[in-house]
Amino acid sequence: MNKSIYTFLLAACCLTACDDGPIYPETTTSAEGKTVVMEGQFTGLNGWPGNYRVSIAGFENADDEYATVSKVITASDIKDGKLSVELSGLQGNITVVRLCILDRLRRHVVTINEADISKSPEVITIDIGNVDASMYNIIQQQFFDKRCTSCHRDSREAFAGLDLTDGNSYQALVGVPSKRVADKLLVEPNNASESVLHKVINEEFVEGVAMKHYDITQKEDRQIMLPLIDAWINNGARED
Numbered sequence: 001m002n003k004s005i006y007t008f009l010l011a012a013c014c015l016t017a018c019d020d021g022p023i024y025p026e027t028t029t030s031a032e033g034k035t036v037v038m039e040g041q042f043t044g045l046n047g048w049p050g051n052y053r054v055s056i057a058g059f060e061n062a063d064d065e066y067a068t069v070s071k072v073i074t075a076s077d078i079k080d081g082k083l084s085v086e087l088s089g090l091q092g093n094i095t096v097v098r099l100c101i102l103d104r105l106r107r108h109v110v111t112i113n114e115a116d117i118s119k120s121p122e123v124i125t126i127d128i129g130n131v132d133a134s135m136y137n138i139i140q141q142q143f144f145d146k147r148c149t150s151c152h153r154d155s156r157e158a159f160a161g162l163d164l165t166d167g168n169s170y171q172a173l174v175g176v177p178s179k180r181v182a183d184k185l186l187v188e189p190n191n192a193s194e195s196v197l198h199k200v201i202n203e204e205f206v207e208g209v210a211m212k213h214y215d216i217t218q219k220e221d222r223q224i225m226l227p228l229i230d231a232w233i234n235n236g237a238r239e240d
């Protein structure tokens with residue numbers, strides 16, 4: 001393996017968020033810019049409401065707020081559960097390509113998988129492994145797992161008896177009466193503002209809940225995750 005490909009592989013592996021599947025670089029020549037192909041088993045496309053777009057997108061810098069180029073992934077990109085989507089014409093200013101959620105203005109919401117293409121060959125195929133891109137799974141992995149499961153862990157020890165761990169949180173939340181707030185559900189589908197989950201993370205004081213949760217959420221959660229959780233609830237709180 002030559003040295004530059006090896007460097008690229010290393011960079012791409014370090015940046016790949018949720019999968020360590022193989023990456024197959026292959027060199028061809030093109031005057032039109034680079035092409036990235038993302039492939040893998042894929043579910044969870046259909047539950048996203050219209051202002052969110054599951055996309056493949058190129059960014060000039062890893063911390064850019066907006067994508068420079070992007071393409072919305074549609075059902076026609078998925079055959080028998082396998083995604084195959086291509087973004088081409090990527091100029092030298094594009095350093096990172098992501099499988100991600102963008103809003104309608106192409107602002108970055110969350111990354112599902114990414115690769116550094118700054119040193120990559122002209123055509124790159126990235127194996128994304130097995131991705132569940134559903135809203136609920138994104139909320140689990142990028143919010144409950146990071147901010148909540150230290151206390152709301154495995155059911156027997158969970159604070160307030162609320163288990164927010166992967167595989168348990170959906171049954172613990174959706175349609176389940178609150179133990180602390182009278183006559184309210186933790187998640188009432190299609191009614192975020194009346195759901196105790198929403199209140200606890202968005203409001204500084206929630207009557208009945210002794211523990212103040214407001215400080216647990218970070219600035220970036222308030223911009224991205226809290227609106228996303230509201231959108232999830234108001235779109236029916238789907239599990240898929």
Ligand code: HEC
Pocket residue numbers: 144147148149150151152159160162177178179180181186196197200201208209210211213216217
């Ligand atoms: C430091 C520990 C801790 C963390 C972290 C934490 N919680 Fe809690 N949570 C509690 C405690 C303690 C209670 C019960 C408060 C009471 O007894 O009134 C509670 C109660 C709740 C309730 C109300 C349960 C009910 O039946 O009404 C919800 C909803 C909740 N938490 C959601 C979350 C979410 C979502 C996160 C992550 C953003 C989170 N919590 C993070 C400790 C924590």
